[in-house]
Amino acid sequence: MESVKKITRAGNTLYFVKFADKGETPFDHPTSGLCIYCGEFCEGVEPDARLYTCDSCGRSGVYEIQECVMLGYVKE
Numbered sequence: 001m002e003s004v005k006k007i008t009r010a011g012n013t014l015y016f017v018k019f020a021d022k023g024e025t026p027f028d029h030p031t032s033g034l035c036i037y038c039g040e041f042c043e044g045v046e047p048d049a050r051l052y053t054c055d056s057c058g059r060s061g062v063y064e065i066q067e068c069v070m071l072g073y074v075k076e
Contacts, residue, residue, distance in 0.1 A: 001029060001065075003039035004075040015039035016075035017068050026066040034068055037061040 001024060003015040014036050019025070033045035035054035038061075045052060045064050052062035068074060 001032075001041070003034060003041065005039060006075065013037075014073070016073050017065060018075045026069045029065045031064075033062045033064045034073070035059070035061045036063060036068075036073055 002018050002020060004018045006014055006016055008014060015034065017034055030047065031044050033042040033049050033052065035042065035057060037059045038054060038057040040054060040056040042055065042062050045062060047064055048067065049062060049064035050067055051060045053060050054062050063071065063073065
């Protein structure tokens with residue numbers, strides 16, 4: 001699993017989850033989260049985490065990996 005940088009149409013930078021292994025699923029990472037603003041992965045987040053504060057950048061952009069999938073923050 002890795003984070004991939006993407007520039008939106010509005011010119012904002014967001015990060016998406018990319019699963020490196022084809023057999024890898026969001027269920028393999030039940031307590032992992034991704035900050036969509038800086039691309040850092042966080043451990044120990046709750047299963048329904050949305051807009052949690054990131055320890056790295058301080059912004060409210062941490063989503064649990066399964067939430068990232070449901071919200072479309074996945075890059076193939």
